[in-house]
Amino acid sequence: MNTFYKLFLSMCLSLQVAAALAHGSVVPEGDLCIIRIGFYTAHFKVYQPQASRDREFCEDLPGTGETVFVMDYIHKGLALVPIEFRIIRDATGLGRYAALDDVLKLGDLEPLTVFHQSPVIETGVFTVLHNFTETGAFLGLVSARHPDTGEIYSAVFPFSVGFRGWGMLPLFAALTVLAQLGYWLFTGGFARWQAKRSAAVAGANKYTQILMLLPLFLLMGAAQAPDLQSWTSQSGALKISFTSTVNPVPLNEIHSWTLHLTTSNGTPVANAKLSMSGGMPMHNHGLPTDPVVTSYLGNGDYRVEGVRFHMQGAWEMLVTVTQNNASETIIIPLTL
Amino acid sequence: MSRTGKQGLVLLLLVAAMAGGFMWRQHLAATAQWTASELAILRSLSLHSLPALPAAPSNLIADSVQAARMGQRLFFDKRLSVNGAVACATCHQPEHRFTDGLPTARGVGASARNTPSLVGVAYSPWFYWDGRKDSQWSQALAPLEDPAEHGGNRMRLVRVLTVDAYYREQYAAVFGAIPDFSDLARFPADAGPVPNPAWQTAWDNMREEDRQLVNRVFANLGKTLAAFQRQLLPGAARFDAYVDAVLAKEAAKENIFTSDQRAGLRLFIGKAHCVDCHNGPLFTNNEFHNTGILPPAGSVPDQGRSRALAKLRADPFNCVGVFSDAKPAQCIEFNFMRSGPELLGSMRTPSLRNLGGTAPYMHKGQISTLAAVLAHYNEAPLALIGHNEANPLGLGASELRQLQAFLLTLDAPLATEASWLAPPAAE
Numbered sequence: 001m002n003t004f005y006k007l008f009l010s011m012c013l014s015l016q017v018a019a020a021l022a023h024g025s026v027v028p029e030g031d032l033c034i035i036r037i038g039f040y041t042a043h044f045k046v047y048q049p050q051a052s053r054d055r056e057f058c059e060d061l062p063g064t065g066e067t068v069f070v071m072d073y074i075h076k077g078l079a080l081v082p083i084e085f086r087i088i089r090d091a092t093g094l095g096r097y098a099a100l101d102d103v104l105k106l107g108d109l110e111p112l113t114v115f116h117q118s119p120v121i122e123t124g125v126f127t128v129l130h131n132f133t134e135t136g137a138f139l140g141l142v143s144a145r146h147p148d149t150g151e152i153y154s155a156v157f158p159f160s161v162g163f164r165g166w167g168m169l170p171l172f173a174a175l176t177v178l179a180q181l182g183y184w185l186f187t188g189g190f191a192r193w194q195a196k197r198s199a200a201v202a203g204a205n206k207y208t209q210i211l212m213l214l215p216l217f218l219l220m221g222a223a224q225a226p227d228l229q230s231w232t233s234q235s236g237a238l239k240i241s242f243t244s245t246v247n248p249v250p251l252n253e254i255h256s257w258t259l260h261l262t263t264s265n266g267t268p269v270a271n272a273k274l275s276m277s278g279g280m281p282m283h284n285h286g287l288p289t290d291p292v293v294t295s296y297l298g299n300g301d302y303r304v305e306g307v308r309f310h311m312q313g314a315w316e317m318l319v320t321v322t323q324n325n326a327s328e329t330i331i332i333p334l335t336l
Numbered sequence: 337m338s339r340t341g342k343q344g345l346v347l348l349l350l351v352a353a354m355a356g357g358f359m360w361r362q363h364l365a366a367t368a369q370w371t372a373s374e375l376a377i378l379r380s381l382s383l384h385s386l387p388a389l390p391a392a393p394s395n396l397i398a399d400s401v402q403a404a405r406m407g408q409r410l411f412f413d414k415r416l417s418v419n420g421a422v423a424c425a426t427c428h429q430p431e432h433r434f435t436d437g438l439p440t441a442r443g444v445g446a447s448a449r450n451t452p453s454l455v456g457v458a459y460s461p462w463f464y465w466d467g468r469k470d471s472q473w474s475q476a477l478a479p480l481e482d483p484a485e486h487g488g489n490r491m492r493l494v495r496v497l498t499v500d501a502y503y504r505e506q507y508a509a510v511f512g513a514i515p516d517f518s519d520l521a522r523f524p525a526d527a528g529p530v531p532n533p534a535w536q537t538a539w540d541n542m543r544e545e546d547r548q549l550v551n552r553v554f555a556n557l558g559k560t561l562a563a564f565q566r567q568l569l570p571g572a573a574r575f576d577a578y579v580d581a582v583l584a585k586e587a588a589k590e591n592i593f594t595s596d597q598r599a600g601l602r603l604f605i606g607k608a609h610c611v612d613c614h615n616g617p618l619f620t621n622n623e624f625h626n627t628g629i630l631p632p633a634g635s636v637p638d639q640g641r642s643r644a645l646a647k648l649r650a651d652p653f654n655c656v657g658v659f660s661d662a663k664p665a666q667c668i669e670f671n672f673m674r675s676g677p678e679l680l681g682s683m684r685t686p687s688l689r690n691l692g693g694t695a696p697y698m699h700k701g702q703i704s705t706l707a708a709v710l711a712h713y714n715e716a717p718l719a720l721i722g723h724n725e726a727n728p729l730g731l732g733a734s735e736l737r738q739l740q741a742f743l744l745t746l747d748a749p750l751a752t753e754a755s756w757l758a759p760p761a762a763e
């Protein structure tokens with residue numbers, strides 16, 4: 001019986017893999033669609049904002065109308081190369097199995113083209129807009145030219161406009177789930193689950209205890225006064241404090257800081273290489289400026305220019321100190 | 337009384353008590369005392385916290401009243417357009433708080449973005465929705481040559497200053513004598529680095545020193561327009577009067593806010609996180625944020641700030657350029673500006689002062705009502721490009737209504753003297 005289920009499972013899986021590979025150069029990876037243009041990769045997203053707002057499609061579009069194709073570069077090289085984008089009616093008759101070779105056999109693409117963006121360098125993100133007026137099968141063609149070799153890399157992605165339902169896919173999915181459930185039951189999964197569950201409850205208690213201590217940690221953090229205080233590096237070897245040219249540290253006003261760097265026993269550290277960045281960990285964003293450590297003022301003091309904060313709340317400044325080819329980071333927490 | 341009658345009465349009393357309790361709780365929430373940290377935020381949002389105008393080191397005449405009066409006349413002057421029908425005031429209408437009420441601007445042609453208000457804009461380090469200009473004077477030059485806005489060229493524009501006696505006199509008083517552009521062989525009727533091939537060719541054929549002569553007068557024209565726009569400042573609104581009353585502990589005057597407006601303010605500085613970006617007395621941090629605004633029909637998502645950086649660095653009229661009056665070290669914002677993927681699809685936070693009178697909203701006027709704006713932030717959809725920095729708020733319908741009630745307390749006539757808000761009287 002086990003053997004039978006294993007066989008059935010692998011059959012289902014291979015069918016799904018075949019379906020996944022059949023998207024041409026666009027491959028689903030988890031929640032994301034990835035397009036491969038030679039060695040270049042990008043997140044591939046399709047939207048129909050007028051019809052379905054921020055709903056993201058990977059390939060098959062529910063209907064005609066305005067469609068936005070977006071490529072978020074994973075390989076940053078794409079920001080430097082001209083990218084060409086073309087949509088043609090699928091004349092290969094191969095649908096989702098169409099490949100680059102099949103497209104090359106079509107010869108002149110102009111008569112089939114419904115949209116063409118000539119090569120253009122887009123530094124941030126690549127976007128094009130096409131208004132589909134008819135349903136049907138289409139092929140998207142993306143090309144990027146390598147800046148040094150001049151070689152052109154291409155990708156093909158078949159897609160349909162006016163998606164005609166899921167076909168046999170839900171059936172396969174249901175069968176796969178059933179098969180896995182069967183396999184799991186046959187191999188004594190239920191008994192394992194019961195054993196695991198009692199172990200997990202014991203483990204969860206530990207987490208709860210730690211979680212209950214969290215407010216205490218937070219209180220300890222909040223009790224720290226932001227000024228006239230120093231912070232220590234991970235190794236404990238360095239201490240840093242700061243003063244601001246504007247006090248208290250202002251909102252929406254660009255200003256400078258002086259960082260005072262010492263060893264753990266208070267001896268000023270001269271001529272280290274410092275850099276400073278920062279952000280709001282709770283908001284997951286950085287500073288609104290790029291501060292620069294511009295000069296050493298003597299006595300362990302370093303001048304940082306171009307500091308600005310654009311929100312109130314909890315910030316963290318990260319000072320990286322490099323000496324003798326070794327770097328250490330000191331975190332300065334700051335509440336505005 | 338019958339048994340069922342008694343039961344009914346008890347039930348009724350119970351319901352009444354619950355309803356009463358709920359309303360009392362609502363009332364308490366609306367009238368609850370502000371905490372010390374909330375009071376600090378209220379004070380920071382009040383117009384009393386607005387500092388003096390920031391220095392404009394790239395524009396030496398920024399605070400000259402004479403230059404501002406000249407800029408005022410230019411602001412309303414339709415001769416500064418290719419068809420004689422468009423002035424700055426065509427889109428920046430004083431009676432609409434210097435906006436036009438349209439989704440996207442209409443000058444000589446159709447512009448790509450929404451007309452922002454000019455009130456209090458002098459406080460921003462960046463101009464335009466995407467911040468592609470770093471000074472008010474440099475910003476003022478671009479619409480004049482934009483084919484969709486004034487549609488002009490700088491040669492024709494600076495000539496207006498030489499042929500009009502008032503401008504010629506004022507220019508001489510502010511900057512020194514204006515150059516002589518009467519030699520049409522050296523200074524053709526139309527020339528400028530613009531998308532019009534004939535004008536571009538004429539510009540390319542001019543001598544370098546003549547082009548710089550024209551550029552200098554063109555930059556000075558922008559500097560007078562900037563001096564005028566620095567005068568446009570917001571006036572105290574109902575919100576400011578409420579904060580005054582709260583800070584002065586004048587309980588009677590606190591009634592100028594309804595309980596809905598008070599509750600909305602509490603949401604604004606708390607649960608709704610509006611104050612994260614709309615902070616300070618102008619209700620803006622003048623920074624760049626992606627908040628997942630959908631593109632309007634017919635356009636791809638706007639890349640915003642991330643596309644502006646290269647333009648800003650290449651702009652001959654930026655803070656570090658030869659037409660700027662600043663030393664390079666004074667261009668602090670320019671020197672330390674950030675780049676990076678966080679800026680993808682981001683736009684500058686607009687001020688919320690005069691929000692009620694400046695619909696439609698967003699960089700392309702995508703959202704026509706305040707209620708729809710609040711619904712957008714409540715939902716916080718995924719951004720089509722980059723990442724939406726905002727998170728879904730989970731506010732109920734009554735909370736959204738309260739927020740809106742509060743936001744409408746930010747409208748007020750300008751603090752600017754009326755003589756600045758209309759075309760100057762003829763000389």
Ligand SMILES: [Cu+2]
Pocket residue numbers: 280283285311313612
């Ligand atoms: Cu933040």
